[in-house]
Amino acid sequence: MNNTTSNAIFNELLDDIIALRIMPGDKLSENKISSKYNVSRTIVRSVLQLLEEMGFVYIRPKSGTFVTEVDLKYIKSTLLIRLSMEKEMCLRIMADENKRIKLLKKLKAICDEQEKYVDDESYIKRFAKLDTKFHETIVDGDYENYGSMAKLIEVHLYHISRWRNITVLGGISMRTLLDEHRAIVKAIEKKDCFGIADAMDRHINKIMYTTTKLDDDFGYYFK
Numbered sequence: 689m690n691n692t693t694s695n696a697i698f699n700e701l702l703d704d705i706i707a708l709r710i711m712p713g714d715k716l717s718e719n720k721i722s723s724k725y726n727v728s729r730t731i732v733r734s735v736l737q738l739l740e741e742m743g744f745v746y747i748r749p750k751s752g753t754f755v756t757e758v759d760l761k762y763i764k765s766t767l768l769i770r771l772s773m774e775k776e777m778c779l780r781i782m783a784d785e786n787k788r789i790k791l792l793k794k795l796k797a798i799c800d801e802q803e804k805y806v807d808d809e810s811y812i813k814r815f816a817k818l819d820t821k822f823h824e825t826i827v828d829g830d831y832e833n834y835g836s837m838a839k840l841i842e843v844h845l846y847h848i849s850r851w852r853n854i855t856v857l858g859g860i861s862m863r864t865l866l867d868e869h870r871a872i873v874k875a876i877e878k879k880d881c882f883g884i885a886d887a888m889d890r891h892i893n894k895i896m897y898t899t900t901k902l903d904d905d906f907g908y909y910f911k
Contacts, residue, residue, distance in 0.1 A: 697725050698735045705744050705755055706850045707816070708857065712909040716745060716753040742843050744850075757911040760899065763851045766844040767892050770823065773837055777829045778876065778884050784830075788876065791829045795873045798822045799866060806862045815862055820849055822869055854909050855895055858902040868894070 701721075704710045721732045736753050739745045743762075747753045781787045798818055805815040824838040824845070838845060856862065868891040875883035899910070 693725070693727065694731055694735060697721070697727065697731070698738060701735065701739060702742075702744065702846065705739075706846055706853065707813075708850070708853050710755055712755050712757045712854075714755045716755065718753070743847065757909055758847070758851050758854060760851075760910050763847065763899075764896065766841070766848055767896070769841060769844065770827065770848065771888055771892055773841070774823065774826045774888055775885050777826055777837070779881060781829050782876075782879060782881055787830060788879070791825070792873065792876055794825050795822060795869075795876070798825065799869050799873060802862075802866050802869070806866050816849065816853055816856070819852065819865060819869075820845065826872075851899070852895070854906055855899050855902070858898070858906040860895060860898045864894070865891075 701710070701716075710716070716736065718729050718732045718736070721735075722729050725732075736745060736747065740747055740753075743756060743759075745753050745755055781791055798821055802815055802818045802822075805818070808815060827838045827841075828834075828836050856865075868887065871887040872884060872891065875887050902910075
């Protein structure tokens with residue numbers, strides 16, 4: 689079995705977990721996965737072990753493989769890292785007008801695209817990808833000098849995406865998310881460094897507050 693097939697299985701399972709097609713606490717069957725992709729259980733085990741290393745599943749001998757709950761302490765730490773990177777990148781970009789205008793154009797385009805899906809019930813299929821793209825675009829705002837900063841925290845960003853998707857299922861408004869994105873964009877447009885930091889803080893704090901208020905239908909997905 690070549691690495692291409694193994695990677696394809698891994699990517700599909702990871703995407704299913706992040707997009708909540710496979711929910712926290714669900715059991716993954718080696719036999720079913722093996723049959724679905726027509727691969728050996730050895731290949732499946734290697735894929736599951738990689739997912740375990742990334743923190744998305746845990747393997748219990750003689751019991752099976754289960755999708756992990758979302759660790760809120762880990763999410764808070766990861767969000768702080770991303771937030772710090774976003775703030776620092778924006779400060780650096782504010783010193784270069786060409787880069788500021790380039791970033792502004794990209795972020796406005798993402799927000800305009802999000803607007804098309806803001807009332808779409810299939811949030812995770814499109815709006816969520818644009819949400820991820822919005823933040824990664826800021827983190828990678830000076831790619832010419834720093835390369836992909838988002839790549840350095842790629843696994844952490846996957847966990848953030850899964851957490852965010854649960855908060856949306858739990859009731860946070862997509863319109864609210866988009867409005868907060870536009871507030872960040874507006875501050876960048878005004879060259880308001882304090883406004884950028886404040887808008888970013890408000891965005892993160894509101895979502896974290898919503899997470900703590902989720903009802904019993906979704907609260908047990910967290911630990």
